[in-house]
Amino acid sequence: MKVLKFYLIAVMVFFGFSLAKAEETLNGAGATFPYPLYSSWAYQYNKETGVKLNYQSIGSGGGVRQITSRTVDFGASDDALKLEEIEKNKLLQWPQVIGGIVLVVNIPGIKSEQLVLDSNTVCKIFLGDIKKWNDSRIKALNKSLNLPDNDITIVYRSDGSGTTAVFTHYLAETCKEFKEKVGEGKSVNWPVGIGGKGNEGVANYVKRTPYSIGYVEFAYAKQNNLAYTLLVNASGNIVKPDLKSFSEAAKYGDYNPEKHFYTWVTNVKSKGAWPITAATHILVAREKVDVNKKVVKFFDWAFSKKGDKLAEDLIYAPLPDSLKNKVREYWRKNGIY
Amino acid sequence: MAFTNTEKNFKSASPRTFVGNYKSPAFIDKFFHVITAVSSFLIIAIIVGIFFVLLKESIPAISQFGFIKFIFSTNWDPVRELFGAGVPLFGTLVTTIIALCFSIPLSIGVAIFVTELAPEKIRGFIGGAIELLAAIPSIIYGMWGLFTLAPIMANYVEPFLQNSLGMLPVFNILFRGTPIGIDLFTAGIVLGIMIIPFSASIARDSILLTPQILKESTYALGTTHWEVIKDVILPYSKYGIFGGIVISLGRALGETMAVAFVLGNKNKLPTSLFDATTTVTVKLANEFTEADKDLYLSSLFYLVLLLFLMSFVILAISKYFLFKSKKAHT
Numbered sequence: 001m002k003v004l005k006f007y008l009i010a011v012m013v014f015f016g017f018s019l020a021k022a023e024e025t026l027n028g029a030g031a032t033f034p035y036p037l038y039s040s041w042a043y044q045y046n047k048e049t050g051v052k053l054n055y056q057s058i059g060s061g062g063g064v065r066q067i068t069s070r071t072v073d074f075g076a077s078d079d080a081l082k083l084e085e086i087e088k089n090k091l092l093q094w095p096q097v098i099g100g101i102v103l104v105v106n107i108p109g110i111k112s113e114q115l116v117l118d119s120n121t122v123c124k125i126f127l128g129d130i131k132k133w134n135d136s137r138i139k140a141l142n143k144s145l146n147l148p149d150n151d152i153t154i155v156y157r158s159d160g161s162g163t164t165a166v167f168t169h170y171l172a173e174t175c176k177e178f179k180e181k182v183g184e185g186k187s188v189n190w191p192v193g194i195g196g197k198g199n200e201g202v203a204n205y206v207k208r209t210p211y212s213i214g215y216v217e218f219a220y221a222k223q224n225n226l227a228y229t230l231l232v233n234a235s236g237n238i239v240k241p242d243l244k245s246f247s248e249a250a251k252y253g254d255y256n257p258e259k260h261f262y263t264w265v266t267n268v269k270s271k272g273a274w275p276i277t278a279a280t281h282i283l284v285a286r287e288k289v290d291v292n293k294k295v296v297k298f299f300d301w302a303f304s305k306k307g308d309k310l311a312e313d314l315i316y317a318p319l320p321d322s323l324k325n326k327v328r329e330y331w332r333k334n335g336i337y
Numbered sequence: 338m339a340f341t342n343t344e345k346n347f348k349s350a351s352p353r354t355f356v357g358n359y360k361s362p363a364f365i366d367k368f369f370h371v372i373t374a375v376s377s378f379l380i381i382a383i384i385v386g387i388f389f390v391l392l393k394e395s396i397p398a399i400s401q402f403g404f405i406k407f408i409f410s411t412n413w414d415p416v417r418e419l420f421g422a423g424v425p426l427f428g429t430l431v432t433t434i435i436a437l438c439f440s441i442p443l444s445i446g447v448a449i450f451v452t453e454l455a456p457e458k459i460r461g462f463i464g465g466a467i468e469l470l471a472a473i474p475s476i477i478y479g480m481w482g483l484f485t486l487a488p489i490m491a492n493y494v495e496p497f498l499q500n501s502l503g504m505l506p507v508f509n510i511l512f513r514g515t516p517i518g519i520d521l522f523t524a525g526i527v528l529g530i531m532i533i534p535f536s537a538s539i540a541r542d543s544i545l546l547t548p549q550i551l552k553e554s555t556y557a558l559g560t561t562h563w564e565v566i567k568d569v570i571l572p573y574s575k576y577g578i579f580g581g582i583v584i585s586l587g588r589a590l591g592e593t594m595a596v597a598f599v600l601g602n603k604n605k606l607p608t609s610l611f612d613a614t615t616t617v618t619v620k621l622a623n624e625f626t627e628a629d630k631d632l633y634l635s636s637l638f639y640l641v642l643l644l645f646l647m648s649f650v651i652l653a654i655s656k657y658f659l660f661k662s663k664k665a666h667t
């Protein structure tokens with residue numbers, strides 16, 4: 001009997017403990033792209049407030065699914081949901097942080113920020129029209145570079161991803177042929193090339209395969225020391241990818257709280273804007289007001305100077321202040337701030 | 338049998354035992370019987386459950402694309418929601434066939450060497466090494482394939498093949514394209530290495546079943562090692578060897594991570610050994626998490642269902658041959 005009693009007490013203590021703990025934990029799931037940043041924020045936030053954040057980077061699609069079925073406190077998605085989807089599933093959505101996608105190349109002798117491409121050449125390369133690096137259309141943009149007579153190997157993301165969604169949106173927006181032949185989405189039917197799994201998979205294939213080109217989040221290009229290209233943006237300027245050009249693009253989005261901030265910031269017409277930029281988003285369930293208040297508290301903390309600093313350390317661009325205030329206004333209006 | 342045993346136990350137990358006492362041997366026996374039966378039926382229930390869930394989830398795709406059309410279609414366009422299993426099914430079969438071409442001669446050779454030819458001392462050593470191959474997680478094979486094997490293939494093996502076999506008429510179709518080391522050929526070889534332990538250890542066990550007296554009397558007739566192996570051992574153990582091959586085939590069909598790293602993940606029918614393609618499991622690993630439309634998800638489930646059926650058929654064949662081999666030995 002004594003043993004039984006002890007066992008019962010142990011079980012009760014355990015459950016009591018885990019219940020008490022559950023109150024202090026926020027559960028989230030979704031996009032892999034902001035995962036390093038969300039963990040870094042969560043670590044710091046936990047140190048300051050004691051609130052734990054448990055974020056599973058299962059992919060944007062998974063994040064949307066999980067929040068729709070209400071199994072997590074918040075979901076995260078790289079591409080924004082449209083108004084109809086938000087309304088249908090009774091969600092709220094806001095942008096949290098900005099990221100940029102860059103083209104990485106492996107051409108012996110060519111370093112970062114040397115090769116210049118524009119949306120048309122990128123489109124033709126990924127359609128398989130431009131087959132060699134010394135194609136006249138690439139040469140026209142890079143008169144001073146000595147480009148080799150080698151076949152281009154294209155590397156794309158094999159897994160469905162927000163990165164692909166943004167990159168194909170950028171191409172579909174500027175290149176009619178791409179829109180008709182391939183279209184845009186988290187995973188598309190690429191006409192040429194090989195597929196790497198995840199940002200790290202693409203980075204790896206490009207690093208290993210001479211004369212290849214691929215697209216990855218900027219942070220991965222930096223971490224892997226890959227040569228990234230410059231791009232001609234929508235206003236005709238040659239820009240380089242950095243936090244400044246990402247934020248510049250983010251400023252000009254048509255952020256409408258009525259549409260739950262659904263917008264694209266690719267190909268923004270501004271002198272210094274990086275053309276393949278996107279915001280990553282947070283989704284919460286409308287009816288869970290109390291939980292949402294806690295979620296919002298965390299993400300508002302992330303909007304602070306301290307949060308911005310952590311973001312910049314990891315090469316994510318913080319939202320412009322005007323947009324942060326719009327998001328705060330949106331929270332207030334929905335009674336979760 | 339079990340019943341008489343129970344009775345015997347019951348009788349031989351101490352006279353104070355009575356039915357219903359939880360310490361009585363009869364009760365323990367019954368309890369044990371129930372537990373084992375429940376575990377066994379649970380397995381069947383799980384398998385049936387998995388099958389029905391897969392079937393239920395793939396109904397939208399089945400009604401949209403049908404069976405024949407889905408199997409032979411090479412479309413996989415998530416944007417336009419056109420799906421077909423042609424490429425992944427073909428890729429699965431071809432990688433498996435290449436893997437078998439690579440692993441069968443090796444594993445039979447290993448099995449014969451270890452059982453018949455090797456000195457006693459190194460038999461255990463080689464056997465252990467082979468079994469260790471099976472203990473390596475498949476992601477390690479994938480990483481090794483990507484970082485070590487793929488560059489070797491791209492820089493040495495594949496250009497060499499192009500310059501030798503690729504020069505022959507007819508054969509040259511198989512060796513076309515830029516060798517980048519991430520293709521069918523590399524994936525087949527990585528898979529082949531992975532499945533060697535399965536076929537080799539079963540081949541070894543069935544070769545060991547050849548009666549010693551049969552071999553010795555053949556040797557007594559003045560035959561060579563080669564003749565004994567060819568005319569006595571291999572005919573005797575062929576069913577077992579075949580069973581082992583089929584089990585390794587099942588393993589190759591389902592392998593995911595190792596292949597995902599070196600196959601190139603491309604939804605296109607390969608025309609050369611140096612083309613990238615995809616397999617069923619690789620497609621699932623890549624696309625399951627982000628399948629956001631219902632038909633898309635359902636088509637992925639449909640792929641799983643097809644793989645499930647394929648594995649089932651293959652296991653059934655393997656069981657049949659193992660059963661036949663057992664019968665041949667007794």
